[in-house]
Amino acid sequence: MRDNRDDPFGDIFEEIERMMSEMTGAATGAAAPGDAGFGDETHVSVYEEGETVRVVADLPGIDKGGIDLQCDGSTLTITAEGEHRRFDERVRLPTRVDEHSATATFNNGVLEVRLDALEPSADIDVE
Missing domain, CATH: 2.60.40.790 (Immunoglobulin-like)
Structure with a gap:
């Protein structure tokens, strides 16, 4: 878990991680990388x-x-x-x-x- 209190780019990194999760299916319940998918x-x-x-x-x-x-x-x-x-x-x-x-x-x-x-x-x- 990253501490974003001192990181001015924390919000940007969180948004990128969210978008990557959606693209790989992790947010929709599909298999995440390393799983069966x-x-x-x-x-x-x-x-x-x-x-x-x-x-x-x-x-x-x-x-x-x-x-x-x-x-x-x-x-x-x-x-x-x-x-x-x-x-x-x-x-x-x-x-x-x-x-x-x-x-x-x-x-x-x-x-x-x-x-x-x-x-x-x-x-x-x-x-």
Whole structure:
């Protein structure tokens, strides 16, 4: 425990610690670093590349058979479980996608999922 009485930056450090706890899931009850979850070892990136959405996730310590993917057209859910780790992530996609077009590869702990983006909804004229 830090004594902030003489530290003019104490409030700043407390805010940084609070934000880091939220980012790693400690504030929401998710696994903290060193627990069964991934904590700060994971990274998920989403790329919109023309008519394709690409999601790349680092999943250290996971085997291909421990990965489950679900997509509803707007959210990709990644569940991965290894011998010592569990990872659950809901990734909001930047555009609606055709979930039936999904392809996924897993190589050296890196998951890559590609999905075809859907065209925006058509305008409907009211007569």
